[in-house]
Amino acid sequence: MSDSFTADVTESVDAPPVVDTDEPRRQASSIEMQGLHKRFGADTVALDGVDLTIEAGEFFTLLGPSGCGKTTLLRILAGLEDADAGELSIGGRTITEVPPHQRSVNTVFQSYALFPHLSVRDNLAFGLKMRGLPAAERDARVARIAEFIKLGDLVDRRVEQLSGGQRQRIALARALVNEPDVLLLDEPLSALDAGLRSQLQVELLRVQKRLGMTFVFVTHDQQEAMVMSDRIAVLNGGIIQQVGPPRDVYERPVNAFVARFMGHDNLFAITARQGNRLTTTLGELQAESPGAGDLLLIRPETLDLLAGDVTGVNHLPARVTERLYRGSHAEYCLAIGDTTLQATLNNRGRHLPEVGDRVTVVVAPEDLVTLSE
Amino acid sequence: MRKRTLKRGLTGFWWLTLTFLYLPLVVVVLFSFNASNSAATFTGVSLRWYKALLGNEQILSAFGNTLILAICSSVIALCIGCLIGYGMYRHRHRKLGWLIVLIYLPIVLPDIVFGISEMAFFVQIHRLTGLLQPGLLTMIISHVTFQIPFVALIVYSRFVGLDPTLFEAAKDLYATPVKRVVHFMLPTIKPALISAFFLSFTLSVDDFVISFFTAGPESATLPIYIWGAIKKGVSPEINAIAALMIGAVAIAAILSLTMSRRRQV
Numbered sequence: 180m181s182d183s184f185t186a187d188v189t190e191s192v193d194a195p196p197v198v199d200t201d202e203p204r205r206q207a208s209s210i211e212m213q214g215l216h217k218r219f220g221a222d223t224v225a226l227d228g229v230d231l232t233i234e235a236g237e238f239f240t241l242l243g244p245s246g247c248g249k250t251t252l253l254r255i256l257a258g259l260e261d262a263d264a265g266e267l268s269i270g271g272r273t274i275t276e277v278p279p280h281q282r283s284v285n286t287v288f289q290s291y292a293l294f295p296h297l298s299v300r301d302n303l304a305f306g307l308k309m310r311g312l313p314a315a316e317r318d319a320r321v322a323r324i325a326e327f328i329k330l331g332d333l334v335d336r337r338v339e340q341l342s343g344g345q346r347q348r349i350a351l352a353r354a355l356v357n358e359p360d361v362l363l364l365d366e367p368l369s370a371l372d373a374g375l376r377s378q379l380q381v382e383l384l385r386v387q388k389r390l391g392m393t394f395v396f397v398t399h400d401q402q403e404a405m406v407m408s409d410r411i412a413v414l415n416g417g418i419i420q421q422v423g424p425p426r427d428v429y430e431r432p433v434n435a436f437v438a439r440f441m442g443h444d445n446l447f448a449i450t451a452r453q454g455n456r457l458t459t460t461l462g463e464l465q466a467e468s469p470g471a472g473d474l475l476l477i478r479p480e481t482l483d484l485l486a487g488d489v490t491g492v493n494h495l496p497a498r499v500t501e502r503l504y505r506g507s508h509a510e511y512c513l514a515i516g517d518t519t520l521q522a523t524l525n526n527r528g529r530h531l532p533e534v535g536d537r538v539t540v541v542v543a544p545e546d547l548v549t550l551s552e
Numbered sequence: 553m554r555k556r557t558l559k560r561g562l563t564g565f566w567w568l569t570l571t572f573l574y575l576p577l578v579v580v581v582l583f584s585f586n587a588s589n590s591a592a593t594f595t596g597v598s599l600r601w602y603k604a605l606l607g608n609e610q611i612l613s614a615f616g617n618t619l620i621l622a623i624c625s626s627v628i629a630l631c632i633g634c635l636i637g638y639g640m641y642r643h644r645h646r647k648l649g650w651l652i653v654l655i656y657l658p659i660v661l662p663d664i665v666f667g668i669s670e671m672a673f674f675v676q677i678h679r680l681t682g683l684l685q686p687g688l689l690t691m692i693i694s695h696v697t698f699q700i701p702f703v704a705l706i707v708y709s710r711f712v713g714l715d716p717t718l719f720e721a722a723k724d725l726y727a728t729p730v731k732r733v734v735h736f737m738l739p740t741i742k743p744a745l746i747s748a749f750f751l752s753f754t755l756s757v758d759d760f761v762i763s764f765f766t767a768g769p770e771s772a773t774l775p776i777y778i779w780g781a782i783k784k785g786v787s788p789e790i791n792a793i794a795a796l797m798i799g800a801v802a803i804a805a806i807l808s809l810t811m812s813r814r815r816q817v
Contacts, residue, residue, distance in 0.1 A: 259720050279723040292721035295714075296739045306725035309735065357725070 207236035207393050208270030208283075208360035210256065215265035217251050217417075225251040226262070227417035233395060233410075235270075238387050240396045240404040243414035244440065249397045252414070253363050256395060258282050270360050280309070285354035286363040289370070291346045293338045299349055300334050306357040324356040328386070344375045351383070355390070362387075364396045368403065380406055401441050405429060413437050430478070435552045438476050445477040445521055449549065457549070460518050465492050467544040472551035481546035482522040484511070484532055489539040499536045513540060577798055584791035591786050601792040611793065614777035618757055621688060621773060625695035626752035630745060632696070633703025633752075638737070640704065641711035656705075658698050667765035670694040674766060687768035694766045695759065699752040706751070710744035743811050750808035754801055 210233040217226040225248045233239045241249040254260035255267065258279030267275045274282055285306065293302050300321060307317045325334050328348055333341065341349065347367055354362055367383075368376045384407055387394045398404050404411050405425040413420045413428060413436075421433045432438035435446060451458040455466050459475050466475075488496055497520065501512035509531050511522040520540065524531060532538050587596035605611055636655065640648065658666060670690070677684045684690055722736040738745075760775035767776055774797065778790055 257720075257724055259723065279720075280726045280728055284724075286721070286724045288717045288721060290715050290717050292715060292717040294718060294721070294736065294740070296742070305722075305727075305735075309726040309728075309731055353725070 206270075207391050209233060209235040210361060210393065210395070211266075211268045211271075212252075213266040215252070215255060215267065216263045217248070217255065217260065218263055224417050226255075229265070229417070229419055231412060231419060231422065233393060235393055236391045238384065238394045238396065238407055238409045240398060240408040240411045241414060242398060242401060242404040242411050242440070244399055247414040248417040249399075249414050250365060251417075253286075253365055253395060253397050256361065257284055257286050257363055259286075283357075283360040284363060285357050285359040286365060287347075287350045287354050287367045289366045291350040291367075293341075293346060293349060293353070295338055297338070299330075299336050299338060299341070302338065302349060303334065303353050303356055305353065310357075320356055324352045328352045328355070343371050344379065347371065347379060348382075351386070355386070355392075359392075361393045361395060364394060366397055366399070369398070369400075376403075377406075383407065401429075413440060415440075431548055432476065432550055434550055435474055438474075438550060443476055443478065445479060447475045447477070447518070449473045449475050455544070457547075461515050461520065462495055464542070464547060465544045466547040466549070469547065469549045472549040474550050474552060476548040476550055477520070477542060478546065478548075479510070479521045479523040480525075481542055482520075482524075483541040484513075484522060484524060485539040485541060486530065486532065487537060487539065489541075491541070493542050493544060495540040495542075497538050497540045499532050499534050499538060502531070502534050504531070513538070515540070580791050581795040581798065583788060584795040586788055586791075589788050591788070601788045604789050605792050605796075608789065610772075611774075611777060611789070614772050614774045617688060617771050618773040618775075621691050621695060621763070621771075622753045622756035625692045625699060625756050626749050628692070629696045629699035629703050629752050630749050633700045633748065634707050634741075634745065636700065636704040637707025638711065640708045644712070656701050659701050663759070663761035666698065667694070667762040670697070670762065671765040685768060686766060686771075688771045690766045690768070691763055691771060691773075694762050695756045698759075698762065699755055702751055702755065703748040706744050706748040707741060710741045714740065747808045747811040750804050750811070754804045754808070757797070757801065757804075 210231075212229055212231045215226050215229040218224055227248075229248075229252060241252055243249045251260060255262050256269075258274070258277060262275065265275070266273060269282070269284065293299075294305065297305065303321045303324065304317045307320060312320075321334070325331075328351060330348065330352060333345055333349065338346070338349075347370075350367065364383075368379055371379065380403060396404075396407060405428075408425055410422060410424055411428045412422045415436050421428055421437045423431075428437065429441050432441055432443070438446060447459045447461055449457050449459050449472075452469070455469060457464050457466055457469060457475060461475075464475070484497075485494075495515050497513040497515045499511060500514050500519070503510040506526065508526055509524050511524065511532070513520045513522055522540065582594065583591065584601055585597050585599070586594050587598035587600065640652070640655075670693075671686075674684050674686060674690045678686075684693075718736070718740070719732070722732045727735060757774075760779065763773050764776055764779070767773070772780070774793060778793060781787065781790055
């Protein structure tokens with residue numbers, strides 16, 4: 180895949196490749212953060228020492244609850260906020276002190292921030308105009324991005340005539356048209372309804388893959404983060420908790436915070452261990468290669484339910500207390516002694532146990548994960 | 553049935569109020585076209601008083617003074633008030649209570665107190681330095697002082713109504729500080745600036761009390777001229793001036809209103 184925006188645009192419309200010698204053939208840029216600290220006022224710590232490397236061409240997501248520091252980190256990348264301490268470089272160039280209007284970084288804002296006094300076309304051309312590009316080239320680039328994002332006749336509308344989803348795409352195009360080293364996205368989909376949101380997730384992902392541009396995406400939605408990202412950094416209290424590909428973060432969370440934030444509820448205290456045998460509040464379980472830590476994570480979708488009492492390794496007798504039928508799958512609440520366990524069963528035409536049924540919960544030893552609090 | 557009666561009563565009250573407000577103006581406009589110089593009986597339509605206005609040099613000079621005063625003071629107040637409005641917006645998170653009160657005090661202060669203070673101030677300055685002899689310059693200065701709070705308030709409320717992220721978007725899209733002012737802030741608040749200008753202009757044309765205390769012998773404005781003229785009795789010429797002023801103020805008010813309507817978009 181080419182790193183050049185121009186080449187991909189022409190590709191996308193199936194036209195013969197245009198040789199555009201004015202276009203800088205720019206490589207995607209990596210981002211390096213070292214020891215970033217940021218405080219607001221006397222006792223609000225937004226970032227408490229962030230070291231992070233984002234690879235060139237990566238779709239990287241900063242994930243965390245509100246107030247975790249993810250937006251502050253994004254704003255520091257944009258230059259809209261200054262770090263109290265630490266170093267920031269993009270594409271090998273230190274830009275800690277560079278003001279936002281001199282950074283080759285553009286942002287898609289949560290509120291879209293389209294200029295109300297300008298037409299859609301002038302909004303798109305704003306960045307190019309500020310950089311002093313001649314009008315002819317501005318028009319050409321705006322036309323190209325409009326084609327690429329498939330804006331159609333939106334370009335000739337007024338901003339106030341646009342719907343939320345349309346504004347979102349204009350905001351994306353307004354940032355992309357500048358061909359920045361890095362594109363920052365601050366919860367750009369959070370104001371949209373669910374259907375449009377998943378549609379735009381796919382579209383955004385396609386755009387990023389096609390351009391090979393480095394995207395840094397901020398969200399508090401773990402589903403969205405998993406769908407979109409090459410890698411995710413989970414933040415809490417201004418500290419990075421875990422960095423890794425979505426599967427790592429979801430299946431092997433390093434601590435209870437990450438596990439809970441990724442949506443896991445099945446966490447059980449390990450009271451004793453003997454080799455691979457763990458004693459937990461659920462009973463005795465066999466794990467394949469348990470790591471350190473005194474919490475056991477069981478993902479609901481790794482569980483199987485057998486009818487009646489069956490004995491074997493990692494077979495636990497349980498009673499169904501609640502069932503939520505969701506069509507493609509069913510969610511179960513199970514009582515094992517005094518403890519509640521959640522399970523998800525795929526609906527593959529098999530028998531789905533009813534509330535009140537006695538069942539046996541089965542979990543494979545390799546699906547058990549230990550982690551620390 | 554009762555509801556309908558109430559509704560009719562209220563509609564009647566509305567028309568009564570309008571009549572109360574506008575009938576005197578209608579009378580003045582009507583008598584400005586009176587053929588005779590009687591203020592009591594209307595004898596026929598004529599433009600003789602408007603023609604008389606054109607031949608009256610005192611009135612023409614007063615008219616000129618009024619225009620110069622209104623335009624100069626409005627332009628200056630617009631520049632200063634705009635900066636103050638932006639400053640208030642930028643520092644809106646700080647506790648500026650007392651400062652805001654200081655800026656708005658001229659709005660609530662009685663004109664007569666304001667006028668006397670301005671006069672006393674200019675007299676002292678003149679005594680000490682020989683500058684600021686009462687005249688158009690002192691009038692412009694005092695008009696600017698009472699116009700500034702209105703401009704600042706209008707500009708401030710326009711900024712407060714904006715999405716604060718827009719300022720960041722302008723920075724993010726490579727706009728230098730100067731370009732941010734030229735390509736973002738001024739175009740965005742343009743409707744507010746236009747309506748602030750018209751409001752200042754109207755306030756200045758309208759003002760008698762403050763002008764009266766700060767004017768010099770050569771710088772009488774229309775309101776001052778009228779006040780002086782009616783001491784000799786009401787002339788139909790005065791009606792003609794009044795009619796013209798009503799027209800001018802109405803036009804300015806309508807323009808200001810349409811500008812602020814458009815700004816809502």
